[in-house]
Amino acid sequence: xxxxxxxxxxxxxxxxxxxxxxxxxxxxxxxxxxxxxxxxxxxxxxxxxxxxxxxxxxxxxxxxxxxxxxxxxxxxxxxxxxxxxxxxxxxxxxxxxxxxxxxxxxxxxxxxx
Amino acid sequence: xxxxxxxxxxxxxxxxxxxxxxxxxxxxxxxxxxxxxxxxxxxxxxxxxxxxxxxxxxxxxxxxxxxxxxxxxxxxxxxxxxxxxxxxxxxxxxxxxxxxxxxxxxxxxxxx
Numbered sequence: 001x002x003x004x005x006x007x008x009x010x011x012x013x014x015x016x017x018x019x020x021x022x023x024x025x026x027x028x029x030x031x032x033x034x035x036x037x038x039x040x041x042x043x044x045x046x047x048x049x050x051x052x053x054x055x056x057x058x059x060x061x062x063x064x065x066x067x068x069x070x071x072x073x074x075x076x077x078x079x080x081x082x083x084x085x086x087x088x089x090x091x092x093x094x095x096x097x098x099x100x101x102x103x104x105x106x107x108x109x110x111x112x113x
Numbered sequence: 114x115x116x117x118x119x120x121x122x123x124x125x126x127x128x129x130x131x132x133x134x135x136x137x138x139x140x141x142x143x144x145x146x147x148x149x150x151x152x153x154x155x156x157x158x159x160x161x162x163x164x165x166x167x168x169x170x171x172x173x174x175x176x177x178x179x180x181x182x183x184x185x186x187x188x189x190x191x192x193x194x195x196x197x198x199x200x201x202x203x204x205x206x207x208x209x210x211x212x213x214x215x216x217x218x219x220x221x222x223x224x225x
Contacts, residue, residue, distance in 0.1 A: 004156075031211060033211075033212050033213070035215075042200075042215040042216065042217060042218060043151075043157065043215045044215070045212050045213075045214060045215075048210055048211075048212055050210070050211075055210045055211075056210035056212055058212075088154060090156050090157070092156075092157075092213070094211065096206065096210075096211045097206075101147070101159040101162060102159070102211075102213060103159070104156035104157045104158070105156050106155065106156050107154070107155070107156050109154075
C-alpha cells in the first residue's frame with residue numbers, strides 16, 4: 001500500500017542556507033501536518049494545510065514557510081538556517097472530514113553545520 | 114498543550130502483557146483517544162484509537178473508562194520489537210484542525 005513519502009531522507013546544510021523539504025501524501029488525503037522533532041524531544045506541531053489552505057499554525061519560526069500544492073503535496077521551506085534547526089522533520093497526512101488515522105512519513109533528518 | 118498525562122517510563126517482560134495508562138481528564142465529548150508509538154528516529158506509527166467503546170485490533174486493545182477520563186493501551190504479548198515511546202493523544206477533528214499534539218509519552222522497555 002502507498003505510504004506518505006518524504007524527501008530527502010537526509011539533508012546537510014550550513015548556517016544561513018535554505019532548505020526545502022517535501023511531503024507526498026497518500027492518495028485522497030487532503031490534509032498535511034508538519035512536525036519538528038529535536039534530539040530527545042517529542043514531535044512539535046509546526047503547521048497544517050487542508051485543501052491547499054493553511055488550517056492551523058503552531059510553533060513555526062517566521063523563517064519557515066510552507067504550502068500545499070494542487071496535487072496535495074506539501075513543501076516546507078526553511079531559510080536562514082540556524083544550528084538549532086537541526087532536527088527530524090515529519091509530515092503526516094489524512095482526511096480531515098473523517099475520523100481516519102493520520103499516517104506519518106519516515107521523516108527528513110536535517111543537519112545544520 | 115498536550116491534554117494527556119502518561120508515566121515517563123515502564124518495563125515489561127517479553128511475552129507478558131504491557132498495560133500503558135493515560136489520563137485525559139479534560140477530554141471533550143467529540144474528542145477521540147489515539148495511541149501512536151515511535152521507535153527511535155522513525156515516523157510515529159498508529160496503533161489504535163477510540164471514542165468511548167473499547168477497541169481491539171491486531172496490534173493492541175484500548176480500554177476507555179466509562180467517564181472517558183482515562184484509558185489503557187494493552188499489548189497482549191509484548192516482544193522486544195515493541196520497545197518504543199508510546200504516545201496517548203486526544204484529538205479533535207475540528208476544534209484543533211485535526212492535528213495530533215504529542216506530550217511526553219511513555220518509554221516502554223520490553224526485556225527478555
